[in-house]
Amino acid sequence: MNLLTDPWLPILLKNGEMDYRPPSAVAAPDVINLALPRADFQGAAYQFLIGLLQTALPPKSHGDWLDQLTAPPSAEALNTAFAPFSSAFELDGDGPRFMQDLDPLDDVQNATISGLLIDAPGANGIKNNTDFFVKRGRVEVMCESCAAIALYTMQINAPAGGAGIRVGLRGGGPLTTLVMPESSTASLWQRLWLNVVTAKRVTQKAQQWSTPHPEEPSLFFWMANTRVSDKKGTEVLPEDTHPLHAYWSMPRRFRLQFENTQDCQCDICGRKTQRVVRELRAKKQGANYDGPWLHPLTPYRRDPKKPNELPLSSKGQPGGLGYRHWAGFVLSDADDSGAIPAAVLQDYVSDKQRIAADERSLGEDVPALLAHARVWAFGYDMDNMKPRGWYSTEMPLVDIPQGQQEKLRKWVQQLTELARNIAWMVRTQVKNAWFSRPADAKGDMSAIDIQFYDATQPAFFNALLGIQHALQHDPSNPHIPSHVAEDWYFALKREAMRMFEDQALSGALESVDLERATAAHRQLQRYLGGKSKGKGSNVVSDFIEQGAFDPSGQAKRNAASAATTTGDAR
Numbered sequence: 001m002n003l004l005t006d007p008w009l010p011i012l013l014k015n016g017e018m019d020y021r022p023p024s025a026v027a028a029p030d031v032i033n034l035a036l037p038r039a040d041f042q043g044a045a046y047q048f049l050i051g052l053l054q055t056a057l058p059p060k061s062h063g064d065w066l067d068q069l070t071a072p073p074s075a076e077a078l079n080t081a082f083a084p085f086s087s088a089f090e091l092d093g094d095g096p097r098f099m100q101d102l103d104p105l106d107d108v109q110n111a112t113i114s115g116l117l118i119d120a121p122g123a124n125g126i127k128n129n130t131d132f133f134v135k136r137g138r139v140e141v142m143c144e145s146c147a148a149i150a151l152y153t154m155q156i157n158a159p160a161g162g163a164g165i166r167v168g169l170r171g172g173g174p175l176t177t178l179v180m181p182e183s184s185t186a187s188l189w190q191r192l193w194l195n196v197v198t199a200k201r202v203t204q205k206a207q208q209w210s211t212p213h214p215e216e217p218s219l220f221f222w223m224a225n226t227r228v229s230d231k232k233g234t235e236v237l238p239e240d241t242h243p244l245h246a247y248w249s250m251p252r253r254f255r256l257q258f259e260n261t262q263d264c265q266c267d268i269c270g271r272k273t274q275r276v277v278r279e280l281r282a283k284k285q286g287a288n289y290d291g292p293w294l295h296p297l298t299p300y301r302r303d304p305k306k307p308n309e310l311p312l313s314s315k316g317q318p319g320g321l322g323y324r325h326w327a328g329f330v331l332s333d334a335d336d337s338g339a340i341p342a343a344v345l346q347d348y349v350s351d352k353q354r355i356a357a358d359e360r361s362l363g364e365d366v367p368a369l370l371a372h373a374r375v376w377a378f379g380y381d382m383d384n385m386k387p388r389g390w391y392s393t394e395m396p397l398v399d400i401p402q403g404q405q406e407k408l409r410k411w412v413q414q415l416t417e418l419a420r421n422i423a424w425m426v427r428t429q430v431k432n433a434w435f436s437r438p439a440d441a442k443g444d445m446s447a448i449d450i451q452f453y454d455a456t457q458p459a460f461f462n463a464l465l466g467i468q469h470a471l472q473h474d475p476s477n478p479h480i481p482s483h484v485a486e487d488w489y490f491a492l493k494r495e496a497m498r499m500f501e502d503q504a505l506s507g508a509l510e511s512v513d514l515e516r517a518t519a520a521h522r523q524l525q526r527y528l529g530g531k532s533k534g535k536g537s538n539v540v541s542d543f544i545e546q547g548a549f550d551p552s553g554q555a556k557r558n559a560a561s562a563a564t565t566t567g568d569a570r
Contacts, residue, residue, distance in 0.1 A: 001144045003089040003098055004082045008145040009045065010035040010269070011188065020145070023052060024079045027072035027189040034188065036149065037269040039390055040118065043176060043378045044153040047297060050195045051247030055212045056081040058199050062355045065196065070367060072189045088214040088223055091148050092258050096223045098148070099155050103226060105255045105281040113277050114139040116150040118157060118380060119387045140278060143266035147256055147277040158251045160384045164284030166229065169249035170295045170313040173382030177299055177329050177341070179348045180394060182372035194373065195297070197347045199243070202296050206239035218242045221250045221287060229288035237291035246295045255281040296343035299329050304338045311340060316381035319450045321393045323460040324416050329375050330397065331409040345375065354402050373397045396461055398468040404475055411467055411480045414543060415460060415488055421539045423452040425527050426496045433504035433513070433520040452499060459491035485547030493528050500524055
């Protein structure tokens, strides 16, 4: 099977039906999304197609990029662009195989194909009979399509696997962040092309851009002899590769074992097929990535106080993804938090929105999706080689005037810092209400923080839209607009008091120490009013002072009372 010419990708059509088509169908007007059978496959397929477009159709400029956004290429044009790379995307055969070892690996034993699935139990789990929740034997056979995307998923997400088993270019279980249109009916082409950038944006320091070619050994490693990492000095650094290699990284050595059969059902997608994969061969000492890699689709973080240390890719963590991560995904902050958003997000915020605004000012009909977009963040939460969960979330992006990013970053930081401190205080006072010696209390109480963040997420994005409006219409204001700050503060305050009362006063009355609960309640109220002392108290008082609002809410109650008296209340 050839991954550029054969109809192997499951796609979703406008009429709600699902079909299998080749990559050249991604620009068809009736194709609105992918339809992979697993969440991690869906994310990987997006990355596969973005990497393919970035390789075969790299835009020369943002003007060129915008032209292809508004006038997508035909299937024939895409086939012409993909054709030179066809030899690098053969999944089977006697020559080079897509993302597989050039060596047939005859010196190793076959293993089950489930080894390509990150959530499958490992060899030790099976040996020690510890596969209690994710059982062995769930996947014993795959069709060619599922095997291809499973192989790609493992190579780009490869987690830690023991001595000699190499981790992915971004580290194990990296997060991916993509720009997505706000509209649910946007075409697949728009979803993909929003994440294609210019050559300059994707080229790291010390790398040299050259026109991609399938025989280029620093682009597709599987087209040449394996880069074995069995000794020092064999690390793969960014400057050793083509700038687009990050999309095609290959840390693991695999060789799929294909077989012909009669109407065998794939254990993943359920399709019946005559060609399947039951086993693979795997060997240690694949490409050992090291150095300051910055994958174009992944956010990173660097310690500003330690500029010589390598950037660290963002990973999934217990508690999921939410608005407290938004700034790190979207806004560069090299001097404070050290956040480095993915290149596709930086390109959208700093360049694509700007060129769209310029074109609109000249009367051009630029698609609204450039003003209304979302960031899609997804990835595994890994504990070394063990997956704890899969996270996927979408959050809105904002369209603000050029030159206002720093003010946006500062204001968003104030919003999230206030939320973080109040979440901490709620947890602290719940512990004070529950335990006579809270400092000695053991156990994980992070669920309180997670619940608080989840409950206040809609209010955060309402505040973000308020900030967007303010920066578009009154960018000279040095502080968060008072009504935005006030609404955010009271949303946090209401949720803090509600959660405390639910947690601290829950259960049978005889089990509640009312004296402790009352004292903790009083402490929380003082903190929320900006009147307490200690950790984080100045964050609340400073926010109230800069917002210039009454934290007691008396002004709002007076206004509501006056409206009722005069008959203006609705």
